[in-house]
Amino acid sequence: MPSVSNYPAPRLDSRPAETFRATLGDLATRLDVAAPDRADVAFTGVALGTDHVRTGDLFLGIRGANSHGARFAAKAVEAGATAVLTDAEGASLVPSEVPTVVVEDPRLAAGPASAFLYRDPVASMTSIGITGTQGKTTTAFYVAAAAGMQQSGTIGSIGTTVGDDFFPPVLTTPEAPELQALFAVMREQKLGTVAVEASSHALTLGRVDGFAFDAGVFLNLGHDHRDYHPTQADYFAAKALLLTPEHAKVGIVDIDSHWGRVLAAQATVPVRTTSASGSESADWRAEDVELRAHGSSFTVRSPDGERVRFTTQLTGAFNVNNILAAVAALTESGRDLADLAPGIAALPSVEGRLQRFDFGQPFAAIVDSAHKPEAINAALRAIRTTTPEGRLIAVLGANGHRDAAKRRMMGRFAAMFADVLVITDDNPYDDDPAEIRASLIAGARSSTVEITEIADRREAMAAAVRMARPEDTVVILGKGHERYHALAGGEIAWYDPDVLREVIEAL
Numbered sequence: 001m002p003s004v005s006n007y008p009a010p011r012l013d014s015r016p017a018e019t020f021r022a023t024l025g026d027l028a029t030r031l032d033v034a035a036p037d038r039a040d041v042a043f044t045g046v047a048l049g050t051d052h053v054r055t056g057d058l059f060l061g062i063r064g065a066n067s068h069g070a071r072f073a074a075k076a077v078e079a080g081a082t083a084v085l086t087d088a089e090g091a092s093l094v095p096s097e098v099p100t101v102v103v104e105d106p107r108l109a110a111g112p113a114s115a116f117l118y119r120d121p122v123a124s125m126t127s128i129g130i131t132g133t134q135g136k137t138t139t140a141f142y143v144a145a146a147a148g149m150q151q152s153g154t155i156g157s158i159g160t161t162v163g164d165d166f167f168p169p170v171l172t173t174p175e176a177p178e179l180q181a182l183f184a185v186m187r188e189q190k191l192g193t194v195a196v197e198a199s200s201h202a203l204t205l206g207r208v209d210g211f212a213f214d215a216g217v218f219l220n221l222g223h224d225h226r227d228y229h230p231t232q233a234d235y236f237a238a239k240a241l242l243l244t245p246e247h248a249k250v251g252i253v254d255i256d257s258h259w260g261r262v263l264a265a266q267a268t269v270p271v272r273t274t275s276a277s278g279s280e281s282a283d284w285r286a287e288d289v290e291l292r293a294h295g296s297s298f299t300v301r302s303p304d305g306e307r308v309r310f311t312t313q314l315t316g317a318f319n320v321n322n323i324l325a326a327v328a329a330l331t332e333s334g335r336d337l338a339d340l341a342p343g344i345a346a347l348p349s350v351e352g353r354l355q356r357f358d359f360g361q362p363f364a365a366i367v368d369s370a371h372k373p374e375a376i377n378a379a380l381r382a383i384r385t386t387t388p389e390g391r392l393i394a395v396l397g398a399n400g401h402r403d404a405a406k407r408r409m410m411g412r413f414a415a416m417f418a419d420v421l422v423i424t425d426d427n428p429y430d431d432d433p434a435e436i437r438a439s440l441i442a443g444a445r446s447s448t449v450e451i452t453e454i455a456d457r458r459e460a461m462a463a464a465v466r467m468a469r470p471e472d473t474v475v476i477l478g479k480g481h482e483r484y485h486a487l488a489g490g491e492i493a494w495y496d497p498d499v500l501r502e503v504i505e506a507l
């Protein structure tokens with residue numbers, strides 16, 4: 001499937017400018033395994049996957065779900081790799097002349113090996129890891145804003161920001177070699193803080209191995225990725241890995257939800273708890289919360305009783321949770337609470353997160369990335385409060401391929417707050433789009449919501465804006481920042497805000 005992107009071209013390279021070098025012998029010592037025959041062979045980068053190989057790289061041959069990466073060792077050497085790190089099975093697949101370091105599990109060695117090459121780059125900055133089904137991106141941006149956007153980096157589903165620079169996303173959490181290289185770039189740019197979204201895949205696949213975040217944040221747990229995690233307990237266990245000594249020095253846990261309270265009781269690192277609802281048992285609390293249509297103000301009370309007033313321009317009660325987590329993480333990592341309020345107040349929006357657009361239309365128009373049941377619920381609940389007199393018209397689709405079980409729930413949760421649902425397509429890939437829409441509709445039918453089904457996403461958005469009256473709000477759910485629409489024939493370039501503008505201008 002061809003890949004499309006209309007993101008701005010990055011100004012920086014995603015690898016550090018400085019050349020780092022390590023020998024296989026030193027690497028073997030660091031990983032505590034036997035040195036290979038040609039221990040003096042050096043490598044200057046690390047690559048997981050032949051697509052990423054650059055001259056001088058150490059290629060990681062990892063057994064995957066489909067094949068053993070070591071099968072591609074010859075291709076990696078052709079692309080410039082000087083050596084391979086793999087397991088015993090992989091070693092038998094590597095051409096005999098290629099220097100090879102053998103470890104028990106190369107996936108788990110990817111982080112330590114990359115951190116070793118780049119000399120533990122994250123140690124030079126305050127690092128905050130964030131997990132949770134909803135709110136990772138927003139909280140990462142709150143961390144960066146609080147610590148000063150120009151001096152901070154974020155790594156997550158929107159992409160990677162390095163001060164003003166930007167790399168388009170590949171995964172929510174990059175594979176360890178790319179993650180460590182990005183940390184090294186951030187160190188070169190003299191950033192003081194980095195906020196990283198740690199997905200459940202990343203935590204189980206070793207992408208954040210090889211270092212411990214200064215603070216690990218757990219926000220919440222909803223329904224997601226049940227194609228990868230067979231049970232909710234398994235999904236929780238994956239997220240809980242962030243709050244272990246291997247991954248974080250201290251844990252920040254939002255205890256406004258059931259799973260947060262479970263984790264706070266069982267985490268194996270020191271935990272500080274947060275509560276936006278002001279729970280007296282929480283270390284960090286929000287007090288005197290004033291929710292407004294466009295933002296909120298509240299007082300953060302720290303564990304030692306310090307009180308600082310915070311304001312945000314971002315809509316949604318859940319952003320009180322996100323801000324509390326961000327400022328608790330930074331303060332527990334050594335920042336002064338009082339210094340953090342101006343940056344939070346200055347953050348105007350986060351791309352594709354309840355983002356408002358004014359294209360001259362008389363009604364409110366919003367793009368929001370919510371594509372999971374609880375996120376849809378939280379987003380529409382927030383928009384309901386900003387639409388006191390009018391109707392909430394939501395355009396909703398669901399992805400193909402992954403987690404079919406969540407589609408009905410998405411429909412049901414959307415119907416709780418929307419007055420009109422325009423059910424459409426959202427990255428069906430090669431799944432039957434009509435079947436996906438039918439699941440959403442089946443979920444929504446339990447309520448009195450008015451439902452219109454329009455397969456074509458542009459037509460659906462056009463229909464939504466045509467039915468909107470001045471007091472109404474139209475929200476386009478699902479894609480947020482995404483720059484593609486994945487259909488059976490391939491990906492096409494797509495950006496919801498652009499299409500929204502086009503359909504509004506055509507009114």
Ligand SMILES: CC(=O)N[C@H]1[C@@H](OP(=O)(O)OP(=O)(O)OC[C@H]2O[C@@H](n3ccc(=O)[nH]c3=O)[C@H](O)[C@@H]2O)O[C@H](CO)[C@@H](O)[C@@H]1O[C@H](C)C(=O)N[C@@H](C)C(=O)N[C@H](CCC(=O)O)C(=O)O
Pocket residue numbers: 048049050051062063064065066067068069070072157170171172173174175199200201202205
């Ligand atoms: C389920 C999952 O996470 N799979 C990851 C896994 O793939 P895999 O085990 O199937 O690998 P494989 O296809 O068997 O290939 C084995 C090895 O051979 C290598 N290879 C393969 C072919 C080739 O030509 N050359 C080559 O080098 C591959 O890079 C891999 O290292 O290992 C690969 C390489 O390490 C990852 O790229 C791949 O992520 C895929 C792309 C993916 O889509 N992952 C998603 C589900 C994901 O991680 N999502 C999370 C959460 C998203 C969110 O909630 O926001 C994320 O963090 O993005």
Ligand SMILES: Nc1ncnc2c1ncn2[C@@H]1O[C@H](COP(=O)(O)OP(=O)(O)OP(=O)(O)O)[C@@H](O)[C@H]1O
Pocket residue numbers: 132133134135136137138139157172197219220318319321322352353354368369370371374375376378379
């Ligand atoms: N703490 C929260 N609790 C519930 N819902 C939230 C929270 N924070 C954000 N949301 C909702 O979830 C949507 C996604 O937010 P965000 O992108 O910050 O989360 P995420 O965890 O990064 O999601 P994804 O992994 O899908 O990118 C937002 O648009 C908002 O509607």
